Amino acid sequence: MTAASQTTSQASIPAKVWLMLLLLGALWGGSFFFARIAVKEVPPLWLVFFRVGIAALALHAYLVARGEWQTFRQTPFLPFFGLGLLNNAIPFSLIFAGQTVLGAGLASILNATTPFLTVIAANFLTRDERATPAKILGTLIGAFGAAVIVGPSVFEKLGAPLWAQVAIIGAAASYAFASVYGKRFRQVPPLVTATGQLTASTILMLPVALVVHGAPAPQLWSAGVWLAVLALALASTAFAYTLFFRILAAAGATVVSLVTLIVPVSAVLLGALFLGERLALNQFLGMAIIGAGLFVLNRGAISKPPRQA
Numbered sequence: 001m002t003a004a005s006q007t008t009s010q011a012s013i014p015a016k017v018w019l020m021l022l023l024l025g026a027l028w029g030g031s032f033f034f035a036r037i038a039v040k041e042v043p044p045l046w047l048v049f050f051r052v053g054i055a056a057l058a059l060h061a062y063l064v065a066r067g068e069w070q071t072f073r074q075t076p077f078l079p080f081f082g083l084g085l086l087n088n089a090i091p092f093s094l095i096f097a098g099q100t101v102l103g104a105g106l107a108s109i110l111n112a113t114t115p116f117l118t119v120i121a122a123n124f125l126t127r128d129e130r131a132t133p134a135k136i137l138g139t140l141i142g143a144f145g146a147a148v149i150v151g152p153s154v155f156e157k158l159g160a161p162l163w164a165q166v167a168i169i170g171a172a173a174s175y176a177f178a179s180v181y182g183k184r185f186r187q188v189p190p191l192v193t194a195t196g197q198l199t200a201s202t203i204l205m206l207p208v209a210l211v212v213h214g215a216p217a218p219q220l221w222s223a224g225v226w227l228a229v230l231a232l233a234l235a236s237t238a239f240a241y242t243l244f245f246r247i248l249a250a251a252g253a254t255v256v257s258l259v260t261l262i263v264p265v266s267a268v269l270l271g272a273l274f275l276g277e278r279l280a281l282n283q284f285l286g287m288a289i290i291g292a293g294l295f296v297l298n299r300g301a302i303s304k305p306p307r308q309a
Contacts, residue, residue, distance in 0.1 A: 017251050024243045025262025031236035032108055032263070035099055037228040044096035045209040046216045047229070052088050052205060054233035055241070056198035062238075063195060072192050077200070079184070083193075084200035087178035087241075089208075091171035092201075098167040108264045110168035112146040115139040117176035118257035125180045129254050138296035142261035145289030148282055149264045172260070179253035182245065190245035197241065261290050 013021075038047050063069040099107055116139040122129035185193045209216070221229075247256045268283050 013251060013255055017247055017255065020243050020247050021255075021259055021262060022266075024240055024247065024259045026266040026269075027236050027240040027243070028259060029108075029263045029266030031232055031240075032099070034228040034232045034236060035096055038225050038232065039096055039099050041221050041225045042229065043209070043213040043216070044100065045093055045205065045212050047096050047232075048089065048092040049202065049205040049209045050218075050229050051092065051232045051237055052084075052198045052201040054230065055238035056195065056202050058234055058238045059191065059195040059198060059242075063191065068189070068191070071189060072195055075188055075192055075196060077196060080193075080196035080200040081204065083178060083182055083185070083197045084204055086174050086181055087197060088201035089204045090174040091178075093205075093208075094167040094171040094174070098164040098171075101161055101164045102168065107168050108260075109143075109146050110165060111172050111175075112143050112260045112264065113169060114172040114175045114260040115254065115257040116143060117173050118179050118253055121176045121180050122253045125177075126183065126253070129252050134296055135254060138293045139261075140293070141296060142258070142290050142293030145286045145291075145293055146261060146264045147286070148289055149268055149286030175260070176253075176257065179248065179257050182248050183253060185245065186249045190242050190249060193245045194238070194241040198237065258294065261293065265290055
């Protein structure tokens with residue numbers, strides 16, 4: 001007589017995945033800066049449309065150049081609307097609306113709740129990414145480190161409208177569900193998934209932006225704003241989401257959500273490297289705390305699907 005039993009094994013995050021996470025954190029750390037510039041002249045929903053639309057066009061052109069556009073055509077398109085809604089249309093709209101009154105620092109801190117929300121969502125909606133004490137403790141430590149990086153100045157903005165703060169947290173929740181939903185695209189090439197998601201987002205955002213804001217007036221936007229929009233679209237969206245889906249396929253929803261803990265670190269380091277900003281003691285301390293949180297999460301962060309023994 002034979003008996004079947006299920007076993008679950010865990011492994012630490014591979015070095016290659018860490019490198020991709022760090023690069024993705026740098027790209028998305030810059031997105032808050034670019035968005036803060038662009039939203040001064042571009043209505044939030046039109047900013048979302050141009051961000052995803054330009055990124056989608058760039059990825060379509062790249063697929064054609066690589067001779068892989070046929071793969072995109074053969075992939076069912078309808079599921080991309082769910083991914084585009086959860087991973088682009090909803091969170092981008094909420095973040096850009098919130099950033100009309102919130103600073104990038106507070107926005108990035110509120111956005112850093114994404115890993116914790118992802119742990120909860122993955123625990124209830126997946127079989128292979130159950131919540132563990134290490135995951136919960138690591139995400140809480142990381143979120144605390146993100147708050148330390150911004151320092152006391154973050155509390156100056158806590159008097160900002162509640163709706164704006166709730167909007168950023170709502171975006172984090174949407175990202176959490178998107179990471180779980182995106183697991184179904186593991187067998188689709190990351191470049192194709194990113195292209196499909198952004199194409200669907202563009203289709204979704206066009207009528208919404210027209211109804212809410214009316215026709216855009218891009219001819220009135222300054223050159224600096226256009227540069228910020230292009231940086232958002234090409235670096236922080238097209239390239240970034242190709243990395244995002246590579247990480248999601250390799251390591252799962254919980255791991256890819258850790259990028260929101262790295263974003264405040266990358267924003268601080270980018271300011272020091274390119275804007276000549278000096279790092280304060282709290283920023284060094286915050287980065288160390290985030291590092292500790294990521295170390296805790298690394299201990300058994302990747303849960304492999306149950307297998308029959």
